[in-house]
Amino acid sequence: xxxLTIETQNIEFKESWQDNYLKTICAFANAxxxxxxxxxxxxxxxVGLSDIKKLMEYIPNKIKNSMAxxxxxxxxxxxxxxxxxxxxxxxxxxxxxxxxxxIRSGSTTLELTGNALDEFILRSKGKTxxxxxxxxxxxxxxxxxxxxxxxRKAKASGRLTAEDLEINDEELLENLHLTEGNYLxxxxxxxxxxxxxxxxxxxxxxxxxxxxxxxxxxxDEIHGPLITMADKAEELVYSKYFKGIISYDGLQRIExxxxxxxxxxxxxxNAIIHRDYSxxxxxxxxIYPDExxxxxxxxxxxxxxxxxLFLKHTSKPYNPFxxxxxFRSGQIESWGRGIxxxxxxxxxxxxxxxxxxxxxxxxxxxxxxxxxxxxxxxxEGIEREKYEIxxxxxxxIKYGIKYEINQSQNKILNLLNEYPNITMNEIxxxxxxxxxxxxxxxxxxxxxxxxxxxxxxxxxxxxxxxNNYPPPRP
Numbered sequence: 001x002x003x004l005t006i007e008t009q010n011i012e013f014k015e016s017w018q019d020n021y022l023k024t025i026c027a028f029a030n031a032x033x034x035x036x037x038x039x040x041x042x043x044x045x046x047v048g049l050s051d052i053k054k055l056m057e058y059i060p061n062k063i064k065n066s067m068a069x070x071x072x073x074x075x076x077x078x079x080x081x082x083x084x085x086x087x088x089x090x091x092x093x094x095x096x097x098x099x100x101x102x103i104r105s106g107s108t109t110l111e112l113t114g115n116a117l118d119e120f121i122l123r124s125k126g127k128t129x130x131x132x133x134x135x136x137x138x139x140x141x142x143x144x145x146x147x148x149x150x151x152r153k154a155k156a157s158g159r160l161t162a163e164d165l166e167i168n169d170e171e172l173l174e175n176l177h178l179t180e181g182n183y184l185x186x187x188x189x190x191x192x193x194x195x196x197x198x199x200x201x202x203x204x205x206x207x208x209x210x211x212x213x214x215x216x217x218x219x220d221e222i223h224g225p226l227i228t229m230a231d232k233a234e235e236l237v238y239s240k241y242f243k244g245i246i247s248y249d250g251l252q253r254i255e256x257x258x259x260x261x262x263x264x265x266x267x268x269x270n271a272i273i274h275r276d277y278s279x280x281x282x283x284x285x286x287i288y289p290d291e292x293x294x295x296x297x298x299x300x301x302x303x304x305x306x307x308x309l310f311l312k313h314t315s316k317p318y319n320p321f322x323x324x325x326x327f328r329s330g331q332i333e334s335w336g337r338g339i340x341x342x343x344x345x346x347x348x349x350x351x352x353x354x355x356x357x358x359x360x361x362x363x364x365x366x367x368x369x370x371x372x373x374x375x376x377x378x379x380e381g382i383e384r385e386k387y388e389i390x391x392x393x394x395x396x397i398k399y400g401i402k403y404e405i406n407q408s409q410n411k412i413l414n415l416l417n418e419y420p421n422i423t424m425n426e427i428x429x430x431x432x433x434x435x436x437x438x439x440x441x442x443x444x445x446x447x448x449x450x451x452x453x454x455x456x457x458x459x460x461x462x463x464x465x466x467n468n469y470p471p472p473r474p
């Protein structure tokens with residue numbers, strides 16, 4: 001019985017030998033190793049070989065002479081059919097074939113060129129792109145504001161004490177391992193310099209609000225040191241791009257936004273720290289009425305899939321020196337919990353978990369915006385107050401508390417108050433909207449603290465809150 005499998009990043013099949021397959025062997029050596037079987041079709045079925053004896057002598061010599069590496073080559077026999085299996089180990093230094101470097105990406109062999117080749121060679125020597133020293137840069141080229149922001153954040157988070165921070169900026173960069181000899185590393189320029197784009201094109205963040213896939217309504221750019229970029233992005237998005245839903249706790253006005261701040265901020269920090277700055281492309285934030293998409297150039301660790309993001313894992317920052325500075329400032333953790341924190345924040349908010357897409361070097365995280373936020377989304381801050389005065393819908397609940405709710409939500413409240421054991425289907429039939437719509441409205445009423453569920457899902461009942469139940473944090 002043949003042991004069939006499929007081609008993967010570490011396995012490839014060929015029906016006969018050609019010298020061109022030396023590229024695949026080179027790619028295996030430069031990645032995590034692999035196996036090339038000669039005498040199998042692309043389904044893994046053994047088709048057999050002629051001139052087995054000649055190939056068993058020819059192939060190892062060809063590999064050794066062209067790449068100076070040694071592989072484990074064996075003759076395999078299954079059901080009287082023969083094939084050659086070539087096992088390639090991963091090498092700790094770059095391997096080239098005829099002066100060209102190859103690597104595996106999925107089940108494809110790719111030639112490394114440009115920035116990808118530079119990064120590969122750096123990492124093979126134990127270095128990263130953000131750790132490369134940059135000549136002709138002095139400490140005098142930096143302004144003080146970024147260092148002040150770092151000190152303020154680090155002290156507030158408790159990661160560094162006031163005594164730790166009683167040093168000059170030059171000593172601070174050295175303590176953060178952002179220097180090498182007499183040179184500053186790229187990470188130092190990106191994190192602290194007021195104009196990092198002078199050395200790293202594309203080191204900025206670009207935002208846009210879109211009415212649909214084609215129509216851009218307005219846009220902004222955020223430039224400057226990375227250490228303050230997440231702050232600026234959060235402030236801009238939540239003051240200009242998002243329209244909060246208004247509720248009242250007594251006389252206190254509460255704004256609830258479509259995405260929890262913690263989740264949005266963590267997503268921006270992930271994009272800043274894990275992006276590939278060598279491509280020259282900025283981080284993009286696309287805001288639509290129904291979703292928010294955050295794009296950055298980067299890639300997952302070798303052999304990872306999107307599913308691995310949601311599993312327990314250690315921190316593997318693409319830019320470890322940038323990540324180190326952000327950790328000391330208290331803006332991130334170092335435990336690989338970024339995705340978990342984003343997901344938990346969305347769950348606590350009662351909104352769907354984020355979705356991800358990885359395509360080539362393009363990494364995207366997306367957030368759904370619920371229907372209740374869509375009608376007024378995307379208004380610029382200067383027009384917001386006028387819009388609220390014109391369009392706000394407040395209904396006086398008999399408990400004496402004012403909240404901004406719509407007519408469907410008001411009907412739901414009355415039904416839950418009169419029939420605490422009522423089901424979703426019964427509410428939908430009574431009001432005349434879908435159960436999906438009922439579910440979204442109930443999540444909102446729970447979020448602003450007007451209702452809560454008591455007991456189990458099947459045997460429980462609804463409780464109308466009569467006191468000033470604290471709403472969620474905006």
